[in-house]
Amino acid sequence: MDVVIVGSVALDTVEAPKGSVQRALGGAAVYASVAASYISKVGLVGVVGGDFPRQHIGSLRKRGIDLEGLEIVPDGRTFFWHGRYELDINYRTTLETQLNVFETFSPKLPESYRQRPFLLLGNIHPSLQLDVLRQVREPRLVLCDTMNLWIETERRSLLRLLRQVDVLCINDAEARQLTERMSIPAAAAWILERGPSRVIIKRGEHGCSLFSRDDGMFSVPAYPVAKPIDPTGAGDTFAGGFIGYLASRRRIDGAAMRQALVFGSVMASFCVENFSVGSLFRLKGATIAGRCNDFWRATQFRAFKFGKWKE
Amino acid sequence: MDVVIVGSVALDTVEAPKGSVQRALGGAAVYASVAASYISKVGLVGVVGGDFPRQHIGSLRKRGIDLEGLEIVPDGRTFFWHGRYELDINYRTTLETQLNVFETFSPKLPESYRQRPFLLLGNIHPSLQLDVLRQVREPRLVLCDTMNLWIETERRSLLRLLRQVDVLCINDAEARQLTERMSIPAAAAWILERGPSRVIIKRGEHGCSLFSRDDGMFSVPAYPVAKPIDPTGAGDTFAGGFIGYLASRRRIDGAAMRQALVFGSVMASFCVENFSVGSLFRLKGATIAGRCNDFWRATQFRAFKFGKWKE
Numbered sequence: 001m002d003v004v005i006v007g008s009v010a011l012d013t014v015e016a017p018k019g020s021v022q023r024a025l026g027g028a029a030v031y032a033s034v035a036a037s038y039i040s041k042v043g044l045v046g047v048v049g050g051d052f053p054r055q056h057i058g059s060l061r062k063r064g065i066d067l068e069g070l071e072i073v074p075d076g077r078t079f080f081w082h083g084r085y086e087l088d089i090n091y092r093t094t095l096e097t098q099l100n101v102f103e104t105f106s107p108k109l110p111e112s113y114r115q116r117p118f119l120l121l122g123n124i125h126p127s128l129q130l131d132v133l134r135q136v137r138e139p140r141l142v143l144c145d146t147m148n149l150w151i152e153t154e155r156r157s158l159l160r161l162l163r164q165v166d167v168l169c170i171n172d173a174e175a176r177q178l179t180e181r182m183s184i185p186a187a188a189a190w191i192l193e194r195g196p197s198r199v200i201i202k203r204g205e206h207g208c209s210l211f212s213r214d215d216g217m218f219s220v221p222a223y224p225v226a227k228p229i230d231p232t233g234a235g236d237t238f239a240g241g242f243i244g245y246l247a248s249r250r251r252i253d254g255a256a257m258r259q260a261l262v263f264g265s266v267m268a269s270f271c272v273e274n275f276s277v278g279s280l281f282r283l284k285g286a287t288i289a290g291r292c293n294d295f296w297r298a299t300q301f302r303a304f305k306f307g308k309w310k311e
Numbered sequence: 312m313d314v315v316i317v318g319s320v321a322l323d324t325v326e327a328p329k330g331s332v333q334r335a336l337g338g339a340a341v342y343a344s345v346a347a348s349y350i351s352k353v354g355l356v357g358v359v360g361g362d363f364p365r366q367h368i369g370s371l372r373k374r375g376i377d378l379e380g381l382e383i384v385p386d387g388r389t390f391f392w393h394g395r396y397e398l399d400i401n402y403r404t405t406l407e408t409q410l411n412v413f414e415t416f417s418p419k420l421p422e423s424y425r426q427r428p429f430l431l432l433g434n435i436h437p438s439l440q441l442d443v444l445r446q447v448r449e450p451r452l453v454l455c456d457t458m459n460l461w462i463e464t465e466r467r468s469l470l471r472l473l474r475q476v477d478v479l480c481i482n483d484a485e486a487r488q489l490t491e492r493m494s495i496p497a498a499a500a501w502i503l504e505r506g507p508s509r510v511i512i513k514r515g516e517h518g519c520s521l522f523s524r525d526d527g528m529f530s531v532p533a534y535p536v537a538k539p540i541d542p543t544g545a546g547d548t549f550a551g552g553f554i555g556y557l558a559s560r561r562r563i564d565g566a567a568m569r570q571a572l573v574f575g576s577v578m579a580s581f582c583v584e585n586f587s588v589g590s591l592f593r594l595k596g597a598t599i600a601g602r603c604n605d606f607w608r609a610t611q612f613r614a615f616k617f618g619k620w621k622e
Binding site: 037038039040041063064087088089176182183184185186189203205206207209216217218219220221224225226227228248255258259261262263283284285288289292293294296297298299300301302303304306307308309310311 | 348349350351352374375398399400487493494495496497500514516517518520527528529530531532535536537538539559566569570572573574594595596599600603604605607608609610611612613614615617618619620621622
């Protein structure tokens with residue numbers, strides 16, 4: 001196992017312009033693990049209740065995901081989220097959140113998970129993320145996600161956490177909220193001064209940027225999805241693809257990071273094409289590779305050679 | 312002269328979080344012409360009133376812009392726009408618009424402008440844009456801009472116009488409004504079926520995408536500006552830089568289009584760093600080239616080579 005992924009495992013009810021699903025498999029750790037599973041060996045750390053369908057366990061195992069870290073609370077209920085997307089699916093409303101077993105979740109890493117080189121701290125309470133960090137031994141790369149709730153209510157823990165992670169992965173609105181800087185490059189600079197050597201700013205359908213202390217900025221658009229169905233989990237899928245790719249290359253230099261960003265974006269593009277993990281479960285390697293190559297073609301251009309200027 | 316640029320010449324009062332200017336030089340044709348002037352020979356077609364400061368005429372001439380097509384109505388007043396940007400300068404409110412001489416503007420191309428290879432139809436009434444097209448002889452490339460107002464009120468003229476332009480340049484919200492398709496790739500496909508062989512979708516601070524019938528999609532992020540001051544005219548600057556670059560290369564193939572998109576983005580990044588055309592007037596070629604090269608470094612990555620997949 002190369003990658004340990006900690007986060008929520010959920011049942012999601014999602015209403016979107018083109019359909020809906022009820023109590024479908026979801027959660028940050030699920031999306032990220034499935035994405036990473038195509039290219040690296042993954043162990044998942046999370047918690048579910050006795051109501052969690054056995055078939056989902058089977059589906060995750062079929063993807064080669066190690067579930068020793070998945071705690072099952074027989075008399076508890078699984079984390080449940082109910083959301084609705086607007087006609088412009090960049091906007092959504094949360095209609096209901098039941099934390100259930102997630103409310104008292106305290107992630108415990110099995111002994112076999114503690115010395116793994118790549119760790120993804122999915123979006124959970126920052127003090128739990130710090131707990132996980134105390135359980136691992138010399139990880140090579142720690143990638144951390146968070147959300148607006150923790151930025152508002154747990155700022156101190158979050159800043160303590162930042163000092164111990166290598167890469168922070170957040171969206172543009174969260175970056176502005178955390179740093180109180182409106183410009184994204186300025187927000188990224190603020191974050192790079194507080195611990196992480198790299199920060200990924202996700203911009204939804206507009207792609208994402210990687211800011212590095214040693215490699216400046218690198219930006220990619222999102223892979224264009226003609227018929228997006230459900231963006232739930234796209235950010236988690238991205239993060240899982242990103243760290244999975246790095247683990248597969250066993251390199252964390254600038255060139256690998258850039259490709260990893262693209263790989264994460266490609267995995268996220270599959271995610272939004274169906275509800276839940278519907279389009280993520282049965283991908284072919286050739287399909288993923290094809291989209292990575294499309295991505296390359298859609299972003300590369302010749303270096304400039306200028307003649308005389310009209311200054 | 313290689314490029315003819317038709318559009319508004321204005322005096323703008325702008326309030327922004329970091330300051331304000333009153334009755335400063337503005338207008339789509341001005342921004343676009345100044346941007347293009349660094350790399351090609353430009354003729355401007357527009358109208359101003361007797362109140363238009365002589366010094367602005369001098370400044371434009373100093374940039375080598377031909378003003379034979381600039382009509383001066385001595386007893387009229389120049390188009391005036393007053394807007395205010397929010398703390399998040401992606402949002403703005405128009406406080407006042409005085410069309411003045413622009414209300415009865417009917418662009419007339421001087422004879423020397425009629426056989427120029429590159430034509431930029433800035434955002435004016437679609438029937439005026441059609442008028443201009445009737446005055447030119449076999450242009451090599453026609454680039455056209457428009458706005459939400461014309462999409463709402465002049466849909467028929469706009470669709471007639473589309474059949475006669477090579478490249479449409481609009482922002483993402485306008486593309487959705489025009490096509491009634493929420494997804495940008497779907498909106499672009501709709502437009503490519505109605506005349507233009509290429510469409511540029513601008514995404515503000517998130518960059519832009521070029522969709523081509525023969526070259527698929529090409530996307531670039533925006534050049535990251537740490538301290539944006541005033542985004543007024545950024546889209547026009549982009550369009551001017553884009554067409555100016557193509558004119559300088561005398562090529563309109565896919566590779567040149569891609570570089571032109573980057574060149575336009577770079578010129579737009581200078582635009583937002585100061586009020587009005589403040590930071591656009593005295594650029595050095597080396598500064599522009601440096602930013603183009605930065606852009607290349609910030610977007611290029613190695614092609615993928617995959618090993619065995621875990622399907």
